[in-house]
Amino acid sequence: MTIKLTESQLAAVDVIQRNKFTLFTGPPGSGKTTTLSHWLKDLDLSKTWCMAPTGRAAQRMMESFGEAGVSMAAKTIHASLIPIRSGYDGNGWGFYYNSEQHMPCERLIVDEMSMADNATTAALLQAVAPGTQVILIGDPDQLPPVGKGRPFLDMIESKAVPHAKLTEIHRFAGRIAHVCGRINAGKSFESSAKLNLDKNAGEFGPENLRHVERLTGNAALEALETLIGKVRDRGFDPFQDMQVIVSRNTEGPVNRKAVNERLQRLLNPNGTRIEKCPYRVGDKVMCLQNAVRETWNDIGYNNLPRKDGGSEYTANGESGSVQYVSPKEIWCRFGDSTLRFARSSWDSQVTLAYAITCHKSQGGGWPVVIYLIDDTRLNDRSLVYTAISRSKSLCLTIGRKNTLEKQIQRVSVLERKTFLREMLQGVA
16 A cells, blocks of 8 residues: 655655765654655665664664665664674773674664763764765654753754754544643643544554553552553553553652562462572563673483574664573573573562563564553653553553643653754854
């Protein structure tokens, strides 16, 4: 089926076509992937490289393009640049592709650039060969990078870089997309009175965002268990299709650690366990550290894996599952690779991921997102927006709506000052 682009989408394509370096932005429901795919489908993509800051974002990028009829592989920025020196030795990361050895691509597309900090963005752009067409995609209203700086937003605000911007949310994009628009504007919103995922369910299309009012953390956790059952009844797999998002790691009644322990008991009660090991076979986990790790065969001695002589780069934020457990080590599956984590590192390099923080959710997207509202002054508009915009088909928020509304009024990203914007304005 041929998709007809809107005037603003056609204008965005024109900006991208006319420039060698373009910033491409737009909120959920504006059609960024549709617009870019329409332009790419008639091009030779053999020398087009796609990447994103995290493994989850790269996977989502591939899936989104695939759904739009464009088949392209995507990797993390670090993996694409090919690490030759670990960033954890005190000397910073070193890459095969750099200012002297450029990437051999003719077109570079990078998604979720709002996540990339100064160091990552600098390493990436230094490796771009002269004449390469570069398209940086992102949503500047999401959380700023975990690391230093906010280079993507600075480039936008400088007005020194060509910018293709989509602002119109499609009328039938669903209530999730329209609520995200209201959050960005600092406005209150109405959730769906009743969930209905039919494309013609309401004035915005699918009625796919529902708030569940609960006044205490314990009440919110009890509601979470009930809602997971209802999510399953609607045909979604709580392991593959659903992600619970929280705000904090250890503080407050709905912190990541407490919620994960509760969901582990609920969703994986019969996974094989070993005394003093916090993980069970079948647990949903996340990698916490970028590294090249040895890979293992699934079948080895004593029913445990053994080294296969290979290695695999695994990025911070990639999700996987526990395959084997022993008193001193666990083995987890990430993508097509089985990796080992010793007892000394299984808390610092991997963690349960039934629930993840909003910061870790950046770049990801799931059919179902359940967001637990946390009554903390640390939360602001960008955090709420990021959490809710991770939803593809269904979003459920649990907690005090009044708390959520107050956090939507709070803006803190502007507190970062890097002077990159002023430097770009001086060059332009």
